[in-house]
Amino acid sequence: MAEKIHHIGIAVNDIQKSLNRWGQYLTFKKGDIEEIKTRGVKAVTLEFDEGPLIELLEALGSETPIRKFIDKHGEGIHHICFKTDDLDLKVRELKKKGVRFVQENPVSGAGGSRIIFMHPDNLNGVLIELKEEKE
Numbered sequence: 001m002a003e004k005i006h007h008i009g010i011a012v013n014d015i016q017k018s019l020n021r022w023g024q025y026l027t028f029k030k031g032d033i034e035e036i037k038t039r040g041v042k043a044v045t046l047e048f049d050e051g052p053l054i055e056l057l058e059a060l061g062s063e064t065p066i067r068k069f070i071d072k073h074g075e076g077i078h079h080i081c082f083k084t085d086d087l088d089l090k091v092r093e094l095k096k097k098g099v100r101f102v103q104e105n106p107v108s109g110a111g112g113s114r115i116i117f118m119h120p121d122n123l124n125g126v127l128i129e130l131k132e133e134k135e
Helices: 015-025 065-073 087-096
Strands: 004-012 034-036 041-047 053-059 076-083 114-118 128-132
Touching: 004 015, 004 065, 015 041, 015 053, 053 065, 065 076, 087 114, 087 128
Parallel strands: 004 053, 076 128
Antiparallel strands: 004 076, 034 041, 041 053, 114 128
């Protein structure tokens, strides 16, 4: 089961302003803006001819993970997401190897997907999201 980079998540203060800025310089297909209230985030994907998607993330409140990230680090790369076909199996394998996760079990993500975040301490301070897309 090989993983593939699905998207790179970028924390932004304002999705619409960021979309306008990205659109000034790059050509992409814009996905629908989606509010994921359970994650406290508004998200939109930018799809390019090749390579992973870019996901812009705007906080829905002051106590959300994205808002806290921006307050601490400013806007910028928040995480790298890898797609996997069997999230439960991958999580079990990684836990056996001693990997720590931000949450104990997978949760709902954008587009009806299931996701889980590996703690940044596992891989050089980089937050890694694992994603299993809805069938």
